[in-house]
Amino acid sequence: TQLLEQSPQFLSIQEGENLTVYCNSSSVFSSLQWYRQEPGEGPVLLVTVVTGGEVKKLKRLTFQFGDARKDSSLHITAAQTGDTGLYLCAGGYFGNEKLTFGTGTRLTIIP
């Protein structure tokens, strides 16, 4: 069973602070996606990374795929209240129809 463990599970920080969320696995993935989900809504795709060592930036969010394609991180600079939500990583494999979802990180930004 492929597992994606996210840490921390919960994170509550003040607006303006920086934070990093981790997504770790013992398995190699072909690609990894990050989603943000707000209560009662569907997950919204933020980014897809496919190359080991790849770094992608989306405004204040920086995503990195590990060199061995087993792990990923999401770094948020100067967090804003609009960043509040459930962050999910999800790994995919070539030739496989399923995504393996991470355990999730619930982020709360305090004004």
Next chain:
Amino acid sequence: DTEVTQTPKHLVMGMTNKKSLKCEQHMGHRAMYWYKQKAKKPPELMFVYSYEKLSINESVPSRFSPECPNSSLLNLNLHALQPEDSALYLCASSQDSVGSYEQYFGPGTRLTVT
């Protein structure tokens, strides 16, 4: 446009009712998915349709019956549900089920079984 729409937004049904959840996408995607999500948990895959054919059924009880009328539509028929089936039901689509991994989700249907 990366929009997946789902109706209804909320549904309350009794255990003897029959209802359907509907999902639509106009991105030309050939793979569509149903997920179930309980509170504070990640989505759990239920079904995958690839090119309008059911390709994965994750051992879902027969009281959930999917159908894919055409490449843009996906339905989930519900019958004789149990209270533990109450959850957020998410539809997603992707360009292909095996060549592309970017799944785009709809807003979900919040289902309550009484």
